[in-house]
Amino acid sequence: MSLDVVVVGCGGHGREVLGIVRAVNAAAQGRPVWRIRGFVDDRPSEVNLKRVQRLEVPYLGSTARLAEQPVGTHLALGVGDPTARRAVDRRLAAYGLPAAALVHPDATVGPDAVHGEGLIAFPGARVTTNVTLGRHVHLNQNSTVAHDCAVGDHVSVNPLGAVSGDCTLGDGVLIGAGAVVLQKLRIGAGAIVGAGACVVRDVPVGAIVKGVPAR
Template sequence: MMPPEHPPSGAPFVILGAGGHAKVLLSLLQALGAQVKGVCDPGLAASSIPMWRGIVVLGGDEALEQFDPSHIALVNGMGQVVGSSRRRDIFVALTARGFRFPALVHPAAWVDASVILEAGVQVMAGAVIQPDATIGANTIINTGARVDHDCIIGSHVHVAPAAVLCGGVKVSPGAFIGAGSTTIQGLSIGEDGKVGAGTTLIRDLPAGHLVVGSPVRTLESKN
């Protein structure tokens, strides 16, 4: 496994955003014993709130201007919302400016030593990633999700809580795998494809399509 990357020289983490996903990431960082410098959130800054969950509110997005990118590490606290590219846009823009998003793995997750984790991957508590899987940049493997052997997951994907990807599944960038869904072995999910919560996927999903319900129905996504 590519180990969780800690910044050199003890550089601290800065969390971007203060919503529900950011809360879970703060808990992950605390479980790792990581140093957290603060949080950047426009809403908190606009309301002149100085502290959030025991850490300093550094300001809005502009607060990053005060930092040398080599002296801090960023944590993308924006959750992946269906139909929104904001999480992806933040990662791409700030990476281009030289900021780093280390891969983070909760100590209560299990990740095989052969797994490749790219920059910004977030593996939450209870998740399991089996041998020879690859997880692309800025992807979330959320609470209790299961990624089996030889899965290849692209960048900017969200595997939601308790979702299961059986062996050899290929997931293209931007896909959303809904909570409690199951994707059987060897299937492919196209770019920006969406697997609805609780769905069992039994055939390849084309790019930009949504599969929902029981019985399964495949729809062309409008997003």
């Protein structure tokens, strides 16, 4: 029996999330895991609405339409920015709908990894062993999280980002595209690691670091 899912966000990230849903269904070989009900978005641009239309998936309307969805409908938050994703998550909690965990068939999550609701692992993402992932963590294309890491809620690791073993990432951390976090480091909640940076020391809460080495 397929589960209903609604994608929240018509932007590029949301449409990529739809692609993961479709890939999961294709890998199920004729027994789809998900029944796609459509997109919701409070402020979609005309351009994004046209792009959604090309995907042949309905735009249902604003997030208020979630109140009309069947009990048990899952939500996939197609919101790339961690701060915005946390805000949307909190606002949508009033609807009482569960979050979908989506792992692309070309991603790998270790058998002893533990994750909260709403994990989205994009194609090529790699999570190894003894990793804990919080709520609504997004691991973008070809990103890696190595052994013994603890990753907080609403974290994003952008494409080609690499988190080495035994690291701790606080809630709402953003690891930019192509950035590297060396082993045994702590990245404070809300910190941003710029694209292409190499982190060689702990990063304080809310800090923005960039460069090689990251400062």
